[in-house]
Amino acid sequence: MGRPVLRTPLCELLGIEYPIVLAGMGSRGKATPAELVAAVSAAGGLGVIGGSGLPPEELRAVIRHVRKLTNKPIGVDLLLPAKLAEAPPTRSAVRAELQQKFPEHHAFMRRLMQQYALPDAVVENDMVVSAATGKGGKTLHEQQVAVVLSEDVQVFAAGLGDPSWVVPMARARGVRVMGLAGNLRNAQRQVKAGVDIVVSQGYEAGGHTGSIANFALIPQVVDAVDPIPVVAGGGIADGRGVAAALALGAIGAWVGTAFLVADECQIPERSKNEIVRGGSEDFAISRVYTGKTMRAYKNEVIDAWNKSGLQPLPMPYQKILMDDFNEAAAQVERWDLRSNPGGQIAALVTATAPAQAIFDALLASTIETLDRLSSVVRSR
Numbered sequence: 001m002g003r004p005v006l007r008t009p010l011c012e013l014l015g016i017e018y019p020i021v022l023a024g025m026g027s028r029g030k031a032t033p034a035e036l037v038a039a040v041s042a043a044g045g046l047g048v049i050g051g052s053g054l055p056p057e058e059l060r061a062v063i064r065h066v067r068k069l070t071n072k073p074i075g076v077d078l079l080l081p082a083k084l085a086e087a088p089p090t091r092s093a094v095r096a097e098l099q100q101k102f103p104e105h106h107a108f109m110r111r112l113m114q115q116y117a118l119p120d121a122v123v124e125n126d127m128v129v130s131a132a133t134g135k136g137g138k139t140l141h142e143q144q145v146a147v148v149l150s151e152d153v154q155v156f157a158a159g160l161g162d163p164s165w166v167v168p169m170a171r172a173r174g175v176r177v178m179g180l181a182g183n184l185r186n187a188q189r190q191v192k193a194g195v196d197i198v199v200s201q202g203y204e205a206g207g208h209t210g211s212i213a214n215f216a217l218i219p220q221v222v223d224a225v226d227p228i229p230v231v232a233g234g235g236i237a238d239g240r241g242v243a244a245a246l247a248l249g250a251i252g253a254w255v256g257t258a259f260l261v262a263d264e265c266q267i268p269e270r271s272k273n274e275i276v277r278g279g280s281e282d283f284a285i286s287r288v289y290t291g292k293t294m295r296a297y298k299n300e301v302i303d304a305w306n307k308s309g310l311q312p313l314p315m316p317y318q319k320i321l322m323d324d325f326n327e328a329a330a331q332v333e334r335w336d337l338r339s340n341p342g343g344q345i346a347a348l349v350t351a352t353a354p355a356q357a358i359f360d361a362l363l364a365s366t367i368e369t370l371d372r373l374s375s376v377v378r379s380r
């Protein structure tokens with residue numbers, strides 16, 4: 001039997017065989033390591049590196065590693081700032097300021113450290129985090145984008161933030177740009193920025209997410225950004241989800257949580273187990289870890305935050321505060337205390353498997369669903 005055929009305009013646009021994309025997931029390189037990205041691209045989809053937590057040269061190394069494994073198209077996703085608070089330029093400077101300016105938040109984090117007897121730890125890379133200039137007079141984001149555009153990468157995806165300054169440079173190099181949006185305002189902003197594809201990311205998604213579920217969001221975004229094509233992200237873990245996304249007007253699927261349980265994914269086993277065992281209600285939205293609404297597995301840190309009555313700090317303060325906490329928890333393998341982002345569709349994800357098998361099952365069940373649907377239509 002030949003290879004199955006499932007083609008949408010996304011395949012032409014990105015030079016891929018199937019309209020299924022591994023969502024960029026930036027867990028300091030662990031969620032979308034080179035092996036996972038390469039496996040999805042080699043399977044005929046588009047593997048996307050979640051590059052947001054990676055210093056520029058580490059990002060370059062991951063891209064080159066993927067390139068050793070496959071010559072198929074790949075993408076890189078970065079979280080660009082829409083606006084950063086007037087923060088000092090480096091992690092260590094932000095840290096110093098946190099203690100002085102936000103003592104209650106600092107105390108919240110220290111109390112947790114004591115409660116769980118976590119060792120003192122700080123995220124070591126002292127990369128430039130704010131709009132202030134770093135190496136070569138460039139911000140972190142400019143440096144990351146420069147790496148992406150100087151390597152063999154076919155797609156740039158902008159998670160949060162405004163990619164308008166990237167688009168002309170990407171276009172000049174033939175790199176396609178995708179922009180994520182959780183509501184109409186952001187979808188229109190992405191179009192204004194000049195993206196080639198809008199990713200409609202629903203409330204059910206894992207990671208940073210908005211407040212509108214995809215059943216309502218996708219058709220609105222499709223109508224609002226027409227003729228710019230839309231890819232659906234959030235709540236897709238089998239072919240019924242892919243087919244539903246296509247029915248709602250999307251031309252492809254952006255899949256995160258379902259690939260977190262791939263053998264190639266390097267998040268801790270405990271985190272994979274939480275996804276395999278967890279139901280939809282186990283993945284809740286909290287702002288404790290980054291300051292922005294993020295869906296992750298419920299844990300005691302989220303509970304403590306909810307009880308604290310504190311308001312989240314603006315970017316990048318809350319994230320830098322809790323990055324150090326996450327680092328401390330990781331050092332003693334308290335994965336239960338670290339953030340484990342995942343989506344409501346985790347309920348459908350019930351076993352780990354090689355990425356190729358996850359991809360093939362998604363593809364086969366999409367074709368099966370579309371066949372089933374077409375068989376209910378008859379002409380009289």
Ligand SMILES: Cc1cc2nc3c(=O)[nH]c(=O)nc-3n(C[C@H](O)[C@H](O)[C@H](O)COP(=O)(O)O)c2cc1C
Pocket residue numbers: 023024025026027031050051052077078079158159160180201204205206207208233234235236254255256257258340341342343344345
């Ligand atoms: C562990 C994790 C990390 C994520 N990191 C990023 C990121 O760095 N950039 C981004 O644009 N989206 C990020 N997301 C969101 C995904 O790109 C995607 O929109 C989401 O996973 C889709 O929903 P699903 O999880 O239901 O498949 C992350 C999601 C998860 C689960």
